[in-house]
Amino acid sequence: MTSITSVTRAPRLSDEVARQLTAAIRSGEFAPGARLPSEKELAERFEVSRMVVREAMSRLKSDELVDTRQGLGAFVSAEPGKSLFRLEPDPAIVKDLHDIFQLRVAVEGAAAGLAAVRANRSELAAMRACLREMKVSVAGREDDIEADNRFHATIARASRNPYFDRFLTFLGANLHGAIAKARSNTAARHPSSVLAVQAEHEAVFAAIERRDAPAAEAAMRRHLSAAMERLGLGPFTGARS
Amino acid sequence: MTSITSVTRAPRLSDEVARQLTAAIRSGEFAPGARLPSEKELAERFEVSRMVVREAMSRLKSDELVDTRQGLGAFVSAEPGKSLFRLEPDPAIVKDLHDIFQLRVAVEGAAAGLAAVRANRSELAAMRACLREMKVSVAGREDDIEADNRFHATIARASRNPYFDRFLTFLGANLHGAIAKARSNTAARHPSSVLAVQAEHEAVFAAIERRDAPAAEAAMRRHLSAAMERLGLGPFTGARS
DNA sequence: ATCTCCAGCTTGTATGATAACCGGTCAGCA
DNA sequence: TGCTGACCGGTTATCATACAAGCTGGAGAT
Structure with a gap:
């Protein structure tokens, strides 16, 4: 057979x-x-x-x-899908990927700022645990990016605004496949890049921990903007075309 | 009757x-x-x-x-809402309204920052026209808030990121009814409040016109945060509950 | 000419039946 | 004992029919 x-x-x-x-x-x-x-x-x-x-x-x-x-x-609606936001399942075009990622930078930056004000002790502990996990895990392993995602999800939840949380989950799910593909296309992560990621994460967490909302937002933006460049998508505010 | x-x-x-x-x-x-x-x-x-x-x-x-x-x-999906983001048609609860508006503040602030970098001459002219229209129109008239909406829409478009534009349109459509209701509940707009709105708008536009992205973002956030308070929704980063 | 009312269309809801499908049970057999 | 396969109860998918409720337009009354 x-x-x-x-x-x-x-x-x-x-x-x-x-x-x-x-x-x-x-x-x-x-x-x-x-x-x-x-x-x-x-x-x-x-x-x-x-x-x-x-x-x-x-x-x-x-x-x-x-x-x-x-x-x-x-009757056919006058304005189809006005109260419904849906993205194409797989944004293959790099420009779309860039634009969606840019939206994520804006929202997740603000979420980090809110988290700095609102995160409680257990959420801070969860972030700390993720950082530790990423540090000890071998770079590029599955559990590494899994802890990475959890770190970001914890911050989104700590914003205490369910709409931030939901929207970031939504964007993340839509970007996930494309990011994985971009990662494999890009040159394999250098150890230096792994160290940079860790340093950026720790900067975000440090700002949240000391309740410094503007710094947390700025650090998160720096981190995600750097991530965009690592994926070959250009910076946050790019003079594209 | x-x-x-x-x-x-x-x-x-x-x-x-x-x-x-x-x-x-x-x-x-x-x-x-x-x-x-x-x-x-x-x-x-x-x-x-x-x-x-x-x-x-x-x-x-x-x-x-x-x-x-x-x-x-x-069975409940493992990851609910993966390729779809929708809001309840009429968020009656004040907390939801606050949270959604907060999301709008974050996104539209970033959009203003992008617009400062990317807006072209005709978009700047359109913004200027909206400002002029709002100034001459009688406060609280229909055409007043219509020009207001157009001002914000122009900025969103000038961000040159269609996802910002689409998402802000989406949020706006969802908030529109609730805002109108909150407006009627709140005490009638004072002339002073009208002047404040005009001043905030002009601050946003001035920053965009001189290509100062951080200032544009900050001004837009101040404007929308003030709008939230005028609607009785509390500030952008509030220590709610 | 104008008003009233009803037949006939539509969608909304209820009810009952059948088919396809799945998981577990358990008699039958080696 | 251990395995197989038919069977059973429960579930979704689909169908058919019926009635309720809402709307439109025209027949018929005034």
Whole structure:
């Protein structure tokens, strides 16, 4: 038995219907404000039950692409996705990567400033533990970058602003894959670079520990800006193009 | 017929179920990876039909909060909200409003800093026009706050980072209603407050015009922080609770 | 001409049934 | 004992049908 592969699970019908409707709306086939065909008609057109159409519509409503009113019908939203922020799953273009990272620098810098004011004892201890872990671990090992991520996550949480926390988690998840790729493209980390990272982290933590918000923000920005350059993305405020 | 008010349309049941489930997941009541109660059980608990639960689940799936598998059940995603960032449509709680506004302060401050470096001549002219318009318009008029919004939007665009622009537009759309409400609750704007706003705007613009990024960022933060206080939301770095 | 009311469309909700799928149980067998 | 495989209960996915509630437009009454 050669060339076995993982079976492709049959996609849910509602997913497929939602996908096609979304594409139709985004392509302009249904103009903003226009009325969509009725659920009954869509069900017949897609050859599915009305319930499948309703589940697909439910998703479009949650994405604010359509708006339904009982007795009237479903209408394409005037401003699709105005209250929804979503990034492309894999920003391959370097410029996008740069811009997203720049946004992260701004937000995480501010988060560090807040953390300097608000971090409690246990959060400080958690940061300290991460620093120690990174120092003893062999540079470039898995647990090394894992502790790195935890250090940043702890600061985000210590900002005591769940929106900072959530947004940074969101950005981090979107950047993760691209960063890993950029890392492998870049020359292997020099020992000097590892030392620099450690020094930057400690500068951030020192400022937080002594409750110096502006210094913490500045240190975090320096750290992330340096990280951008290490990844070959240019500095925070770059005179790009 | 006295004291007429806009009728409150009965909310859809699936919206309410989705809201409660989302809150339960975000609050950690259902840990990541945990299995949710079955649709049948949820339907009984919420006292709705199973179909309503399914529509709510469909929304959570599209938000990547849960993942369902036929025959097994629905499970909380390991990393909720990985490729999607959304806010509750109407943050009524003051603390949420404060936290979201704080995020805006951080991002828009950085955007002003970038704009100081990157704004071109036409963008500077647009900002200047907004300032002039706000000065001559009667304080508190519609066109006044409209020019205000345009001033901020121009700065966001001048940052030349579409993600800053998009994210600030997104936050603005989410804060708009709440701000309007907070405004009406607060005592009517004093003329002195109007003058203060104008002075803050001009400080921001002056720093951008002379290409002083740190000053532009600081001025924007001062402006937005003052705006938060005018709306009764407390300062940027507040020792809340 | 204007008003009232209702038929007929829409979406929202409920109910019941069937199919596909999964995990565990347990009799049957070597 | 240890393994296999059919079976069972529970779950999601889908379908079909019915009724409730909201809206529109026109027939019919005034």
